Amino acid sequence: MNLKYLDLLAQKYDCEEKVATEIINLESILDLPKGTEHFVSDLHGEFQAFQHVLRNGSGNVKVKIKDLFKNELSEEELNEFATLVFYPEEKLQLIKSHFSSKAELQEWYIEVIERLLKLISYASSKYTRSKLRKALPKQFVYIIEELLYKTDEFKNKKDYYAKMVTQIISLGQADKLIIGLAYTTQRLVVDHLHVVGDIYDRGSDPHKIVDTLIDYHSVDIQWGNHDVLWIGAFAGSKVCLANILRICARYNNLDIIEDVYGINLRPLLNLAEKYYEDNVAFRPKRISDEKMTEQEQLQITKIHQAISIIQFKLESPIIKRRACFDMTDRLVLEKVDYEKNTATIHGNTYSLDGTCFTTINPEQPDELLEEESQVMDKLLFSVQHSEKLARHMKFLMKKGSLYLKYNGNLLIHGCIPLDEDGNMEKMEIEGKSYAGRELLDVFERYLRYSFAHPEETDDFATDMVWYLWTGEYSSLFGKREMTTFERYFIKDKETHKERKNPYYYLREDEEICRKILTEFDMNPDYGRIINGHTPVKERDGENPIKANGKMLVIDGGFSKAYQSTTGIAGYTLLYNSYGMQLVAHQLFNSKEEVLQNGTDVLSAKRLVDEELERKKVRETNIGNGLMQEIFNLNSLREYRYMK
Numbered sequence: 165m166n167l168k169y170l171d172l173l174a175q176k177y178d179c180e181e182k183v184a185t186e187i188i189n190l191e192s193i194l195d196l197p198k199g200t201e202h203f204v205s206d207l208h209g210e211f212q213a214f215q216h217v218l219r220n221g222s223g224n225v226k227v228k229i230k231d232l233f234k235n236e237l238s239e240e241e242l243n244e245f246a247t248l249v250f251y252p253e254e255k256l257q258l259i260k261s262h263f264s265s266k267a268e269l270q271e272w273y274i275e276v277i278e279r280l281l282k283l284i285s286y287a288s289s290k291y292t293r294s295k296l297r298k299a300l301p302k303q304f305v306y307i308i309e310e311l312l313y314k315t316d317e318f319k320n321k322k323d324y325y326a327k328m329v330t331q332i333i334s335l336g337q338a339d340k341l342i343i344g345l346a347y348t349t350q351r352l353v354v355d356h357l358h359v360v361g362d363i364y365d366r367g368s369d370p371h372k373i374v375d376t377l378i379d380y381h382s383v384d385i386q387w388g389n390h391d392v393l394w395i396g397a398f399a400g401s402k403v404c405l406a407n408i409l410r411i412c413a414r415y416n417n418l419d420i421i422e423d424v425y426g427i428n429l430r431p432l433l434n435l436a437e438k439y440y441e442d443n444v445a446f447r448p449k450r451i452s453d454e455k456m457t458e459q460e461q462l463q464i465t466k467i468h469q470a471i472s473i474i475q476f477k478l479e480s481p482i483i484k485r486r487a488c489f490d491m492t493d494r495l496v497l498e499k500v501d502y503e504k505n506t507a508t509i510h511g512n513t514y515s516l517d518g519t520c521f522t523t524i525n526p527e528q529p530d531e532l533l534e535e536e537s538q539v540m541d542k543l544l545f546s547v548q549h550s551e552k553l554a555r556h557m558k559f560l561m562k563k564g565s566l567y568l569k570y571n572g573n574l575l576i577h578g579c580i581p582l583d584e585d586g587n588m589e590k591m592e593i594e595g596k597s598y599a600g601r602e603l604l605d606v607f608e609r610y611l612r613y614s615f616a617h618p619e620e621t622d623d624f625a626t627d628m629v630w631y632l633w634t635g636e637y638s639s640l641f642g643k644r645e646m647t648t649f650e651r652y653f654i655k656d657k658e659t660h661k662e663r664k665n666p667y668y669y670l671r672e673d674e675e676i677c678r679k680i681l682t683e684f685d686m687n688p689d690y691g692r693i694i695n696g697h698t699p700v701k702e703r704d705g706e707n708p709i710k711a712n713g714k715m716l717v718i719d720g721g722f723s724k725a726y727q728s729t730t731g732i733a734g735y736t737l738l739y740n741s742y743g744m745q746l747v748a749h750q751l752f753n754s755k756e757e758v759l760q761n762g763t764d765v766l767s768a769k770r771l772v773d774e775e776l777e778r779k780k781v782r783e784t785n786i787g788n789g790l791m792q793e794i795f796n797l798n799s800l801r802e803y804r805y806m807k
């Protein structure tokens with residue numbers, strides 16, 4: 165043990181009692197039940213639904229309320245109390261408006277504060293007092309602790325406690341206290357949150373999700389292909405930037421680009437107005453019922469075409485300069501016969517519909533017009549100077565990774581590329597061959613390098629970020645090709661199909677999952693793999709719990725665009741000291757609906773498994789860290805205090 169380190173440690177623990185106290189504290193924490201982890205994926209900008217799932221703890225807040233009060237409260241009262249915990253600010257106003265006299269309101273305050281304290285005491289029962297203290301509203305810690313840890317067996321403090329509560333009310337602090345206690349409850353129910361990718365794209369509020377995660381008490385992120393697209397755009401990849409603009413235009417989310425991130429779209433709009441007309445294939449999707457004027461729709465339709473053509477042009481030089489990407493099949497603009505208006509794909513020739521090739525020179529289809537090139541330079545400048553986007557992307561880089569090994573489980577958004585025989589597929593990169601975990605580690609190294617060098621726009625690392633979005637061996641994409649061009653211009657749906665990596669059927673097999681866990685140095689008897697990325701077709705009877713529980717796919721369609729596929733509105737995987745459960749969320753219509761009639765989103769729960777014995781902190785990542793601290797403290801004791 166490094167003595168310099170122990171001398172440093174001794175500054176903090178400058179006497180034996182302090183060392184002993186800390187060892188006692190840490191050792192006892194190790195024997196507490198493990199904290200409850202929540203896993204969600206593929207939020208795709210659906211902030212309201214995500215926020216509701218955090219506020220109701222994926223149903224767990226209601227469970228705890230029922231555990232405590234089902235015998236004393238009616239169904240309606242239980243719902244009203246639960247809604248107060250979910251949305252305290254709004255619900256408080258609603259409830260207070262029903263009271264006519266101050267006395268009645270005072271009565272209600274005393275009752276609901278008492279109830280909230282009971283709920284917090286129950287929700288925090290497996291945590292230390294210090295962990296609870298950190299979750300309490302700062303301004304009321306002293307009062308709440310006094311009330312929480314009431315010790316009145318000698319009947320000396322009855323009036324003291326009663327006075328405390330009435331004083332809170334008479335000094336007009338009751339609302340703030342109730343709101344604080346409600347948020348403390350929400351926070352206690354979710355000890356740690358994992359977001360298994362695809363925060364961005366399609367939904368209207370990805371930025372609100374990221375802001376919520378930035379303020380969240382304990383969270384990690386495994387990047388999805390859509391997240392990496394946004395990271396790439398910020399890191400200097402013009403083709404990634406073209407993709408996020410295209411997808412925002414496609415889903416009528418250009419306000420995220422302009423209003424939220426302050427990226428100037430005027431140059432792109434001028435270009436679009438100059439060269440493009442209306443085009444049905446490029447009209448923005450109307451997922452939610454927001455209003456759009458004909459003029460707005462036409463503008464977006466033109467922008468959508470302009471940026472799509474720029475994207476296809478930008479893909480071409482990358483494919484040509486990166487032989488190891490092996491993507492010559494995707495040189496789509498060179499497959500077009502501009503005379504006949506057809507394209508030849510995999511040997512078959514198809515007529516093209518809704519083409520918008522005005523800015524394409526058939527002699528050199530991937531050549532950007534000078535003005536297209538200028539538009540991209542201006543867009544990249546604007547993206548890389550967006551304070552808010554910088555903050556969000558830096559957060560994704562800080563809290564994110566391509567995969568995560570946590571408490572024995574492997575979390576990854578997409579896949580581990582496999583061949584038909586279930587072997588890890590190799591990819592040759594800069595003269596070296598990588599597969600399995602090594603391949604993912606090298607992907608992440610390139611992504612981090614590109615992010616650290618935003619001024620480099622055409623280097624290998626930046627091209628590799630785009631590869632992660634659409635490359636055949638990308639662990640985030642997991643398909644042989646992305647048929648974006650075909651989906652826009654060819655009616656024949658056969659050409660739209662995207663062949664999935666064998667991983668997506670092989671992962672149903674327990675042995676394959678065990679092999680992957682072993683590849684990541686994890687215990688195959690104990691661990692599980694948790695994926696997002698592919699919407700689980702629950703409505704067709706697909707089971708998200710696969711390979712005898714070794715594989716859990718949790719993309720349940722938070723994204724409205726995919727709810728018709730899944731039939732539900734997202735999953736949350738819960739992992740507490742008793743084991744794992746999977747919660748399927750029904751459609752979340754609106755916060756207003758929950759506020760009005762307390763109908764919380766009904767969530768069907770499935771048991772994934774039951775632990776043989778309760779899992780303790782000792783068996784978790786956090787536990788490993790604590791045991792290391794205990795080791796250091798014992799070394800300090802021997803070195804300094806045990807003579």
Ligand SMILES: O=P(O)(O)OC[C@H]1O[C@](O)(COP(=O)(O)O)[C@@H](O)[C@@H]1O
Pocket residue numbers: 362366389390643646647648662697
């Ligand atoms: O339906 P959209 O939004 O055009 O997206 C289709 C594209 O999105 C992808 O599914 C990737 O996005 P996901 O990771 O959300 O699946 C591509 O495979 C496909 O080409």
Ligand SMILES: [Mn+2]
Pocket residue numbers: 362388389390577640696697698
């Ligand atoms: Mn995805």
